[in-house]
Amino acid sequence: MSFDIDVAIVGAGVAGLSAAAALRAAGRRPVLFEALPRIGGRAFTDHPAALGGAPFDLGASWLHAADRNPLAPLARAAGIGLRATEGSWTRRIMLDGWAATEAELAAYQATSERFERLARARAAAGPDASVAEAVAGLRGDPWLPLVETWQATLIAAADPREFSVQDWHLNELTGGNLAVAGGVGAMVARVLAPPPATLHLATPVRHVAWDRPGGGVAITTGAGTHSAGACIVTVSTGVLRAGGIGFTPALPEAARAALDGLPMGLLSKLGIAAGPTPLLPAGTSLYHRVADAGERAMFFSRPLGQDHIVSFFGGRAAWALAAAGPAATEAFARAELARLLGGAPPLGPAVLSDWGTNPAFLGAYAYARPGCMAARAAMAAPIGAGLVIAGEAWCMDGLAGTVGGAFLSGARAAGLVQRKDGFTGA
Ligand SMILES: Cc1cc2nc3c(=O)[nH]c(=O)nc-3n(C[C@H](O)[C@H](O)[C@H](O)COP(=O)(O)OP(=O)(O)OC[C@H]3O[C@@H](n4cnc5c(N)ncnc54)[C@H](O)[C@@H]3O)c2cc1C
Structure with missing residues (x-):
């Protein structure tokens, strides 16, 4: 049978x-x-005018797990500068108006280590539990909510009460982080750019028919319907859960159950022009000790020597701010920074990510609910004769939620298309 297209791929993200x-x-x-x-x-x-045209990664900004990240060798081969970030940040944690002392920072470090020991032990021994439940023995430690903020709310974009400790363990991002000259997004667009004739931009796919009598798949966009020998769908679990693409027949029950187990977390970023005032030394990470995980924002000053400050907020607080709108989010971040610095600093305009509300994403990345880690393996085989689902959420190599994981999942999907009998294409 011949098809209009050999293999149709829905989504031109990393996967x-x-x-x-x-x-x-x-x-x-x-x-x-x-x-x-x-x-x-x-x-x-992006290169927003608000930040004077400087490169600003609205999404991914580091290559995590540097020693096993498949994008690192690609960037190096293209001559793109990579810099290890270890040791390049100075941490300043504020406690009720004063900066934590060395002894207090040591106490924070000790709590972090206890957290990791307890969480790893529970993940290994099972049964699965939420991260919060796994470290319940530390409740009452004044540093625990801040450790949970880092380990769950910021890194996994998930509330520790709703996030599987086994998923946390499988996807621990050990092995160092790399900063990318010019930005991660620019690097991806350069090293993975497809031939222009094979790319249809501004062309959302509305429908995928995957169980056709003659084999193959039919995909429908606003410009018409195309038949394809196989189809790889790489949109986020947020888009799939919201029905952003219709499927005929509906996705199998096992696939829908897996989607239920992998909701999107949210991590939002706000870049604020710092201007010439040396507000904070470059490379300072600044945040409050918190009473509840994720309730406050965290700030990085002048990443890669740029003239701006980046504010991060994740989990429930990020979703609440996304619902409240950009003006409320910006006001929140500026008020937080003023509290941290003991007065409103003279700052310039800002730029804000919209991952939570943009219908092409509906979140930052997927996390597994307690008991649902196995959901990440649910798309390890094709659906029907020609449909493969891929993307960061379905990475089983310990890099779920990252650009490295999305890359590996996309490569795996290509392998499934290659191996599957009948995926012969046009
Ligand atoms: C704020 C933030 C910070 C992050 N920080 C890091 C980091 O530092 N390091 C790291 O490794 N990772 C980070 N990540 C995660 C990383 O960016 C993602 O895991 C990865 O980019 C996901 O790639 P993907 O291809 O799976 O999905 P996507 O990038 O979502 O690609 C899917 C594509 O499908 C498109 N699409 C959606 N609907 C349709 C449709 N109907 N038809 C056609 N196309 C459609 C979308 O527009 C999108 O381009 C971060 C993410 C966010 C949001």
Whole structure:
């Protein structure tokens, strides 16, 4: 049977671009359909006027797990500068108006280590539990909510009460972080750029029919319907859970159950122009000790020597602010910074991410609910004769939620298309 398209790929984020590159290398002819007028998805370096045109990663900004991140060698081969971030940040934690002393920072470090020991032990021994339940023995330690903020709310974008400790353990980002010259999004757009003739931008896919009598898949966009020998769908679990793409027949029950187990967390970023005032030394991370995980924002001053401050907030607080709107979010971050610095600093305009409300994403990245870690493996095989689901959420290599994980998942999806009998294409 012949098809209009050999392999259709829905989404030109890292997973879709990685799948396309692997298929091209194998001699296949993939075609990408992307809803937005740009590639990269959640890896996106903007150059906003608010920050004087400086590169600003609205999504991914580091290559985590440097020693096993598949994008690091690609960036190096393209001559893109990578810099290890270990030791390059100075931490300043504020407690009721004063900066934590060395002894207090040592107490924080000790709580972090106890947290890791307890959480790893529970993850290994099972049964699965929430991160909060796994470390319940530390409740009452004044540093625990801040450790949970880092380990769950910021790194996994998830509330520790709703996040699987086994998933936390599987995806611990050990091995160092790399900063990327010019931004992660710009690097992705450069090293994974597909041939322009194989890319349809601003072309959202509305429908995928995957169980056709003659085999293959039919995908429908605003411009019409195309048949394809196979289809790799790489949109976020947020888009799939919200029904952003219709499927005929509906996705199998096991796939829908897996989606229930992998909701999207939210991490939001606000970049604020710092101007010439040396407000904080470059490379300072500044935040409050918190009473409840994720309730406050965290700030990085002048990353990569740039003239701006980046504010991060995650989990429930980030969702509440996304619902309240950009003005409320910006006001919150500026008020937080003023509290941290003991007075409103003279700052310039700001730029805010919209991952929680943008219908192309509906969150930052997926986390597993307690008991649902196995959901990440639910898409390890094709659905029907021609449909494969990929993306950061479905990475089983310990890098779920990251650009490295999205890359590996896309490559795996390409491998499934290559191996599957009948995925012969046009
Ligand atoms: C604030 C933030 C900070 C982060 N920090 C880091 C970090 O420092 N390091 C790291 O490794 N990772 C980080 N991540 C996570 C990382 O960005 C993602 O895991 C990764 O980029 C996801 O890639 P993906 O290809 O799976 O999905 P996506 O990037 O979401 O790609 C899917 C694509 O599908 C498109 N799409 C959606 N609907 C349709 C449709 N109907 N038809 C066609 N196309 C559609 C979308 O526009 C998108 O381009 C961060 C993410 C966020 C949001």
